[in-house]
Amino acid sequence: MSDTDKPAEPDNGWRQEYWRRNLRLMITLLGIWFLVSFVCGILLVEQLNEIVIAGFPLGFWFAQQGSIYVFVVLILVYALRMDKLDEEFGVDERDEQGNRL
DSSP states (O other), X not given: OOGGGSOOOOOOHHHHHHHHHHHHHHHHHHHHHHIIIIIIIIITHHHHTTSEETTEEHHHHIIIIIXXXXXXXXXXXXXXXXXXXXXXXXXXXXXXXXOBO
């Protein structure tokens, strides 16, 4: 079989771009979560405790509830951004009428 008889290689450039943008989004969101949960909740807790909001030290809030709230918001942001990315690359899950599955 000669080189001219071989089938053409499929173009996977869009898949590489899709995965690159997905990884960039994940790294960005995980970086934000690390900043809020580890840096604000552990490393800077003493400095943040000097700020009091509604009777609670801010460092305590970040350590106890803030990282959880931020994590839930980041999950929502990831889901919405991935829906847009899937739509942009034509891999979204829709039926024949265009409704989400």
